[in-house]
Amino acid sequence: MSDVKVYMLANLQIHDAEKYRLYEKGFFPILKKHEGEFITYDDNIVHIEGTKPMEGRVILFCFPSEKHADDWYSDPEYQAISEHRRSGTTSTITRIKGLPPR
Numbered sequence: 001m002s003d004v005k006v007y008m009l010a011n012l013q014i015h016d017a018e019k020y021r022l023y024e025k026g027f028f029p030i031l032k033k034h035e036g037e038f039i040t041y042d043d044n045i046v047h048i049e050g051t052k053p054m055e056g057r058v059i060l061f062c063f064p065s066e067k068h069a070d071d072w073y074s075d076p077e078y079q080a081i082s083e084h085r086r087s088g089t090t091s092t093i094t095r096i097k098g099l100p101p102r
Contacts, residue, residue, distance in 0.1 A: 003065045005098035007039075012089040013056035019088030026081035034072035036063045056089075062098070069095055 014020045031038060039060040047053035063069040072078055085091060 004100050005062055005064055006066050006069045007060060007062045007096045007098060008036075008069065009094045009096060010059040010061075010091060011054045011056060012059070012085070012091045014089050016088035019084045023081050023084035023088065026077070026084075030072065030075060030078045030081070031061065033077075034063060034068050034075065036061055036068065036072055066095075066097070 012020075028038065039062060041057055041059040043057050045054060045058050063072060
């Protein structure tokens with residue numbers, strides 16, 4: 001694993017807003033615990049090109065390293081709250097490596 005910053009791209013279609021709110025409420029403290037940084041979200045994304053457009057909410061956040069991202073995702077507290085996301089949304093989460101220092 002490297003120490004380059006990693007970005008997380010989440011795409012959610014929320015079908016149970018109440019369950020998703022439970023996830024949101026617990027998400028930010030755990031993100032902070034693992035030195036994660038919330039960058040932005042958008043509920044009105046614009047598809048420009050390609051055959052598989054994302055739909056719904058797109059969220060972008062990052063961690064200082066792959067280890068931080070792995071520790072966040074495997075944290076038992078995160079896995080517990082992620083059940084609310086899984087039951088309240090259809091979602092994908094993708095990890096993207098940042099550029100190495102030049």
